[in-house]
Amino acid sequence: MPATVETGAAATGAVKPLRIEFCGEWYSVEPGAAFSIGRESDLTIDDNPYLHRTFLRLYEDFGMWWIANVGNLLSATVSDTTGSVQAWLAPGAKLPIVFQTMHVMFSAGSSTYDFTIHAEDDFYNTSLSASHESGTTTILPVTLTTSQRLLIVALSESILTQAVPGRGVIPSSAEAAARVGWSMTTFNRKLDNVCSKLDKLGVAGLRGGTGHLATNRRARLVEYAVATRLVSVDDVVLLDRAAEESRKGEESP
Structure with missing residues (x-):
């Protein structure tokens, strides 16, 4: 069984818990609670000095889950499971978690980290739909040499x-x-x-x-x-x- 860390109280409404997967370990976030990610956070990524103590924050607001960049230097790349939609989450930015599976990737120094957010709700009813939130991009075809x-x-x-x-x-x-x-x-x-x-x-x-x-x-x-x-x-x-x-x-x- 994967390791699980429970965070927060019992569900407080229609919003369902989130599950976070990082390096084979699982973390659970209950509605009404906030969950931090960084060097010294609920999810401790690494002791990398280039990584903020608290870099990202997951929280519930307006009846849905959000991911916010609470750092002041680093940015994160967020995408749906197919890679068809991606967003660049700069410092101070936030995005609603609208897909059932969302991948998050970021770099600190020469190291790159990634984790996956699993949500029971799928607001677009398909991972191929494009979000129109600010900072989100529907991927255009790219031809590489x-x-x-x-x-x-x-x-x-x-x-x-x-x-x-x-x-x-x-x-x-x-x-x-x-x-x-x-x-x-x-x-x-x-x-x-x-x-x-x-x-x-x-x-x-x-x-x-x-x-x-x-x-x-x-x-x-x-x-x-x-x-x-x-x-x-x-x-x-x-x-x-x-x-x-x-x-x-x-x-x-």
Whole structure:
């Protein structure tokens, strides 16, 4: 049986309890109670110093559950189970929990974390419906070149291949470039291109203001790509192929 932590009092109305899944453990949140997530919270994610003591908060209001970002630096990517709808939850923002299964992913330092919220209520009656709340995006078709997909997979490999979802590590640009056999100049140029492409499609968080790429764009790129199923574990084989081609190129006279 998975570990369970009960929070709050008995149900106070029509709203049903939430269940939170993180690293194989389960937590229950009862209506009328609030549930915090962070470094020192009801759900303690990690002792990562880059993570807020209290980062996210789940609570009931107006007859439904909400998720709020109560931190002041970090953001989170929230998506439905299909990846068809995603939202970027910036500091101070909040969103209603309208799907029966909602995935939450965020980065602190070089680590990326994810957990799943399970709700009994499905306000849209289907996980394929798009939310019109502020900050929510219906995913547009994204066509990636082979090298763009390879770059994203190199950055996402740890998250895509983890046995139990919960925590992954995003490699440095140098590590990712070495993984696919590219120079840093090539890697950075391709990173600029893919971030610019997604930015033009309305993906938030890939630029830190007009003309300035965000310093945490690699983390945001990974969060978006994994949350929206832009890449999957099936794509990891591309890395080995690229490494093999790079090795053969070095051995050629």
